[in-house]
Amino acid sequence: MRLFWKCTFCAVSAAVAVACGPVEPEKVFEPSYFDLPVPEYFPTLTNVPASNRLSEEGVRLGRHLFYDIRLSGSYRAEGMLSCASCHRQENAFECGLDNPRLDNGRMTGAAGLQTAHGMLPLINIAFNTRCFGWNGALEYPESNLETLIARTLVDSTEFAGTEQAIEQRIAGIPFYPPLFQEAFGSSEVTFDRIVSAIAQFVRTLVSSNSKFDRYMRGEAQLSPEEMRGYVLFTTEEGADCFHCHGGAGNVLFSTYDILVNGLDPQEAFTDPYDRYSVTGDPMDKGAYRIPTLRNIAYTAPYMHDGRFSTLGEVIDQYSENVFHSPYISPLMHHVNDNGVQLTASEKQCLEAFLLCLSDEEFIRNPDFSNPFVQDTVPAQAQVQAGKGVPGSRP
Ligand code: HEC
Ligand code: HEC
Numbered sequence: 001m002r003l004f005w006k007c008t009f010c011a012v013s014a015a016v017a018v019a020c021g022p023v024e025p026e027k028v029f030e031p032s033y034f035d036l037p038v039p040e041y042f043p044t045l046t047n048v049p050a051s052n053r054l055s056e057e058g059v060r061l062g063r064h065l066f067y068d069i070r071l072s073g074s075y076r077a078e079g080m081l082s083c084a085s086c087h088r089q090e091n092a093f094e095c096g097l098d099n100p101r102l103d104n105g106r107m108t109g110a111a112g113l114q115t116a117h118g119m120l121p122l123i124n125i126a127f128n129t130r131c132f133g134w135n136g137a138l139e140y141p142e143s144n145l146e147t148l149i150a151r152t153l154v155d156s157t158e159f160a161g162t163e164q165a166i167e168q169r170i171a172g173i174p175f176y177p178p179l180f181q182e183a184f185g186s187s188e189v190t191f192d193r194i195v196s197a198i199a200q201f202v203r204t205l206v207s208s209n210s211k212f213d214r215y216m217r218g219e220a221q222l223s224p225e226e227m228r229g230y231v232l233f234t235t236e237e238g239a240d241c242f243h244c245h246g247g248a249g250n251v252l253f254s255t256y257d258i259l260v261n262g263l264d265p266q267e268a269f270t271d272p273y274d275r276y277s278v279t280g281d282p283m284d285k286g287a288y289r290i291p292t293l294r295n296i297a298y299t300a301p302y303m304h305d306g307r308f309s310t311l312g313e314v315i316d317q318y319s320e321n322v323f324h325s326p327y328i329s330p331l332m333h334h335v336n337d338n339g340v341q342l343t344a345s346e347k348q349c350l351e352a353f354l355l356c357l358s359d360e361e362f363i364r365n366p367d368f369s370n371p372f373v374q375d376t377v378p379a380q381a382q383v384q385a386g387k388g389v390p391g392s393r394p
Contacts, residue, residue, distance in 0.1 A: 029185035031055035036126055039208035041216055041251055046126045047144055048203060052196045057182040060371075062201030064179065065170070065194060067370045071153075072110045073161030073169045079110040081159070083152075083198065084370065086119060090363050092295035093122035093205060097309060105306025111160035116273040118306030121299045123292055123362075126203035130256035134304045136289045137278045145199045153195070163191040170194060207294050207362040208251075215356070216248065222356060229353025232346055236333060239318065239340050239350050243331045244290045253293040253357065259329035260287045262322035262339075263303060269327065271304075285327050297358045311354055315347050 033055045036046055048054060065071055069080040086107050087093040095118075101107045106114040117134045125132075125145060132138040132148045153159045153166055170176050170189050177187035184193050214220035222230060232238035234247045244261070246253045258275045265286050271277075275287035288304045302308040308317065322332060322339040334340045342350065362368070 031057045031183060031185075036203060037206070039206070039213070039251075041248075042124075042208065043127055043129075043252070045129050046203075047129050047140055048126060049144060049146070052146065052199060054200050054203060055183065057179070058184075058197050058200040059204055061176075061179040061183045062197035062199065063368075063371050064176075065198050066201050067372055070169055070173065071161075071166065071194075072159050073153075073165035074110050074159075078112070079160070081110050086158075087122050089365075089368055089370075090298070091121070092207070092298040092359075092363055094299035095119045096298075097300050102301070102306070105301055107157075109156070109158040109160055111156055113157045113160070115157045117304045118301060119299075120291060121295065122202055122205050123207050123294050124252055125205065127252055128256060131258070131289060134288045135273055135275045135278050136256075136258045145202060146195050149198050149202070150191070150195045153191075166194065167191050205362075205368060207359040209361045210294065210359040211356040213251075213359070216251070223352070225349050225352045226356050227353075228346075229349035229351070230356075232342070232350050233353055239315075239342060239346070240333055241293075241318070241350075244329075245293050254290045256289060258284070258287050258289045259331070260285075260325065260327045261290075261318075262324070262328050262332050262335060263307070263317065264321065264323045265325065266305075266307070269325070283327055286325070287327065287329075293354060294357050295359055295362065297355050298363060311351050312347070315342070315350055319347065 033053050036048055036054060038044055038046070052058075066083045069082045069085065071082055072080050074080055081101075086095050086099070086101060088096050088099065090096065091099075095102050095107060099107070101109075103114065105118045106116075107119060108114055120134065129140050130136070131140060132143065132145065138144075138148050138151075153161050154163065159166070167189055176189060180189055180193060181187040183197055211220055211222070211226075215222050230247075233245075234242040241247075242250075244255055244257065244259070246255065263286075267286075269276075269285040271286065275284035275289075276282065278284070296302075296311065300309050300311075302311075302314050308314050318339055319342040320339045322328075322335050324335055324338075328335055
């Protein structure tokens with residue numbers, strides 16, 4: 001019915017145009033396309049699809065949508081949230097331990113329901129060509145970032161919106177249609193365009209200027225303590241982290257494999273959303289996708305259920321608390337010793353190395369910040385202070 005109306009409208013407007021004489025030449029749609037800048041030692045493969053190339057206009061639109069609490073499509077004050085309510089820049093686009101939406105490791109969405117798992121940060125997502133989410137249910141290339149964002153917007157534990165409500169809400173804000181015009185060649189606001197623009201912005205969130213990166217480029221030296229930590233990280237007889245979390249040979253600091261790393265199964269391997277829930281393979285019980293360790297100092301709480309708050313706790317876990325189960329990954333080589341058994345000074349060095357993965361420029365990059373505010377107050381604080389984004393209250 002709606003489609004029929006649209007077509008009738010097209011026919012009528014075409015007839016009117018003909019009747020009124022010479023038609024204005026159509027403006028050529030020329031967005032400023034650009035290729036994702038790939039840092040020199042990064043993988044060259046990205047998940048940027050041909051159908052959603054990056055353009056300056058698209059990224060600009062996506063950045064506004066990412067930070068706009070009206071995106072929730074909800075008119076209830078408590079239901080208003082943006083991507084940035086959960087993915088905060090100062091936490092490398094994770095939630096942060098002081099996030100008011102964080103409760104017992106999980107986040108609370110627009111409808112007051114809790115997410116199935118803890119958070120994942122948005123770091124170098126454009127280079128992930130394996131799978132998304134803790135259980136890797138969205139596998140590339142069948143699924144891509146666009147798939148994930150579309151689901152996030154309607155998921156009952158996140159935005160809890162409907163495609164139509166979100167479309168209408170954004171279309172009704174006079175600020176937006178011109179931005180859609182610039183990004184997509186017409187001012188029509190559609191759910192797909194909203195998703196595409198946000199995906200473009202998220203793909204620009206590249207972190208490649210940590211101390212470790214500067215070391216890779218020959219611009220900085222690691223201190224003896226950090227270097228010892230790096231050696232521990234990358235040796236089997238040391239802390240043995242590299243099989244899963246990379247290093248110089250895998251600068252994403254994750255292989256994105258999905259496995260069991262020996263956490264105490266507080267849920268007795270019965271999480272209804274683990275890898276097993278995706279594959280049905282009993283060996284996948286309690287398995288989760290390996291997260292990146294980039295910016296790890298900013299992204300607490302840690303693990304799929306947010307059980308740890310500090311890197312010290314994580315290191316103790318791998319050092320002496322590894323839990324033996326039939327499901328444990330064969331890459332956990334030291335499971336028979338309950339872990340890699342590090343000394344206090346080795347733990348200190350390992351943590352010093354992990355801190356070298358912090359990229360301050362990333363969490364302060366003005367291109368990634370809330371475009372609605374000029375100061376540095378985090379978006380969430382603005383919203384709480386009642387300042388919000390323009391017209392943010394229903
Ligand atoms: C209510 C909090 C919340 C909001 C709002 C939210 N997210 Fe998330 N996000 C999460 C959680 C929790 C996960 C981990 C989900 C899982 O795998 O179970 C996640 C995962 C992701 C991932 C996957 C990362 C990876 O490494 O696989 C991406 C990408 C993402 N979110 C982008 C977004 C975008 C874009 C928005 C806005 C449209 C958004 N999120 C809004 C909580 C949120
Ligand atoms: C066998 C593969 C494997 C090895 C080896 C391994 N990890 Fe992990 N790591 C994982 C997986 C899988 C997760 C997610 C587990 C979960 O949440 O259930 C993870 C999670 C983490 C996290 C939490 C990240 C976050 O964003 O929540 C940190 C930190 C971490 N690992 C550090 C290390 C360190 C340090 C080492 C070496 C001592 C190490 N890992 C060795 C697979 C591994």
